[in-house]
Amino acid sequence: MPRRSFLPDEPKKRRRRRFMIWESMCVLSANDGQCAYWCSRKAETMDHVIPFANGGSDDLDNLLPACRPCNYEKQGRDPVRWYIAKYMNEDWHGRGSLTSPGPGGEAGLRGRYLTFHEEILEGLDELEAVAAEIRNPARQAWFLYHFFHHKYDLGARNFFSAELCLHWSKDSIDKAREAGFPDPWSPEERARIDGHRAG
Ligand SMILES: [Zn+2]
Numbered sequence: 001m002p003r004r005s006f007l008p009d010e011p012k013k014r015r016r017r018r019f020m021i022w023e024s025m026c027v028l029s030a031n032d033g034q035c036a037y038w039c040s041r042k043a044e045t046m047d048h049v050i051p052f053a054n055g056g057s058d059d060l061d062n063l064l065p066a067c068r069p070c071n072y073e074k075q076g077r078d079p080v081r082w083y084i085a086k087y088m089n090e091d092w093h094g095r096g097s098l099t100s101p102g103p104g105g106e107a108g109l110r111g112r113y114l115t116f117h118e119e120i121l122e123g124l125d126e127l128e129a130v131a132a133e134i135r136n137p138a139r140q141a142w143f144l145y146h147f148f149h150h151k152y153d154l155g156a157r158n159f160f161s162a163e164l165c166l167h168w169s170k171d172s173i174d175k176a177r178e179a180g181f182p183d184p185w186s187p188e189e190r191a192r193i194d195g196h197r198a199g
Contacts, residue, residue, distance in 0.1 A: 024162030041067035145184035
C-alpha cells in the first residue's frame, strides 16, 4: 500500500479562538441539541471534527455538537479513526486467522473490515447532515441577528454562556425552526447589507 504524508513542511503554532455566543448556540442546538456521535445524549460541548491539534479548522464548518463523554473519548482523532479504534479492536480468543469467521460471524478480516466500512460511511452521512444544518446560511443569520449582542461564550454554567441562552430562548428557536429561519432583517436593511457586500 502506498504511504503518503500530509504533514505540512513547517507546522505553525496556532491559537484557538474564542467563540461568540451565537456561534456556540448555532452548533449546540443542531441535531435537535443531541450529540452528533450517534449516542443520543445531550450535547454540551463543541467538538472539532478534524482535531484542532491536527490542523483542523476553528470555523463552524469543523464543529459538531457533542456530549462530554464522546468528546473526551474521541480526543485527538477524527471520527473514522475513533470509530475503528473503538469497535474494530475485537479479541479473537486464540482462534482467529486472516480468513476464519470473525466474532460477529463475518468472513475473515476482510469481511469484518467491510462491515465496518459500511457502518462508517453511514455514520459519516449522518455527521454531514448535522454539518449541513450548521452551515445553513439562513439559520446562521438568524442566530447572528438575535444573539450577536451577547458577545463571547464564557462556557457552561456561566451567566454569559450559550447554554443559558439556549435554555432561555428555546421557544423562539423552535418557532424560528418551524418557520424555516426567516430573514430577521427588514427588506430595507437587507438591501443595504447586500449592497454593501456587492460594493
Ligand atoms: Zn455522545
